[in-house]
Amino acid sequence: MGDSTYPVEVAPARPAAIEITAPAKPRKFIFVLLDRFTLMCFASAVDALRIANRMAGAELYSWELVGEGGGTITCSAGTSFMLDRDLEEISRDDALLLVGGIDVASATTKRLVSWLRREARRGVTIGGLCTASWTMAVAGLLDGKRATIHWENQDSFAEEFPEIELTKSIFTADGKRITTAGGTASVDLMLHIIAQDHGEGLAALVADQLIYSSIRTDQDTQRLSIPTRIGVRHPRLSQVIREMEQNIEEPISPSILAADVGMSTRQLERLFRRYLSRSPKKYYMELRLGKARNLLMQTDMSIINVALACGFTSPSHFSKCYRAHYGTTPYRERGTHGTPVRG
Template structure:
């Protein structure tokens, strides 16, 4: 199925000459939700204040781009030179590494040198970072990609916010966070009242800011509201490379080790040690599937001193070895 690009081009006819275009660059396997949320916010803003925004769809080759849901979109243009007041919105998604081509990186660097503002939706933050355009800046990316991103791009100040605006760079965490970014932009351009009207039209009842976190709170995630349990889990999540012993975790929240054991058994039906292990192995799986790190380095990054111990624990949890996981994932990516 092909979606005609002419639908996206219409607002350009009536827009004032001073309005910069939003150039949505659709990478292969981009996430439709992030793209649609952003462009719909602009469309609705034009209903409120006609002619405020223009947009076009771009991509390598200038013909078509397919989203991760299998829908093909017609493009308006190739990766050509833009106007200075244009705004690039790079739309990423599944296998962003594979969609990050040399041509795209060079084009982004060139447009950045010309002063064009650049935003990244969903996993496209990876592409901006690969181009060196996030060095020394704050940024965000989907929570599932945070571990691998942090390992690969040490010069980027990674946050867990739903979106980040740092100078002329904008990044979002994916999903509906692109709506939050666009509402923030609309509020700056046209005022809070217009942004609220756009949100109402989208049945978007809670507008998030760049101070909001992208993941649910720990109590919501685990379905338990117990402050000491939440605090322990938080400490586990931020201490992966050098795990903290159950006795020290218990001491930090003013409990005995036995009390901590009972707390985990009661609410999570497992021991603190097993819960901690699951968190570490989840990070290991993310790194195996999203980076080129060696299995040994993945093991070290997740607090395993011995590769053999890591492999044993991984197999017990996922019923496969780290090496097979890496091989299977690579086959899936190369085979499309």
């Protein structure tokens, strides 16, 4: 339900230096919940707005929950929410935020896409939280713009929408189009919006209430650093892994990777076996197969195109490597999970 249906919470004391002028009309956010949306990214966004109201002692923001067909919608955690209304025309002054989650392609229906295009033509600000960037892209709302999406979906997104400038940022704001990576990135986006609307002082108070000690900007990236991810702090090892991750389609030979960091191939082999218990060749193969699996699960690219995108020139070699690693062939993997449904 919209926040305006609840009494304004009593505001705690705030620093005298923080002066907030309540608007004549609260800024409204229309949260469009897609089937099996991610609860955290939605709850993080709403609670930041609620706390902003509480800290200000006034209704700075209000919101409504909207979804196709009205009624109820279920998040990926299995909890259902009552929607305020169906997909209807909204005020041009409102901001529309889509909330995506699991299997966003099947949640991106023709009716939803048509509605988004209509609202976009009317000049409404539209954003996508988590995987909802995909829905915006299908609707053509991100063409020629900067955008982000959860790191797990980046490979398939880049393949499907080459006309979009995909970033690894936690959130982006390009004109009237906003996208986030999901999870706690919703907090950072809302703190950014609150700071723009009412000053950084209020945004800092909201962050304190959320026990959010490090406010990130659109310059921050989604994933942990390579040393943190692999649990090893070795500069040259991190550099080699970064090169591998950036060159999946055209793999670089171990000898060149070693030379690039001033090592011999044998030294590089020892480094990988010492810290990662596998050879550079095997580690590189696992990266390539991981991307291949993402593309198989999240796109309708042909098997041969998936193979080529992951550095395999032979479909038979790709299938053999995939089966050795995952215990099934790419064809069976695609058949088990089904081809992604288009909106």
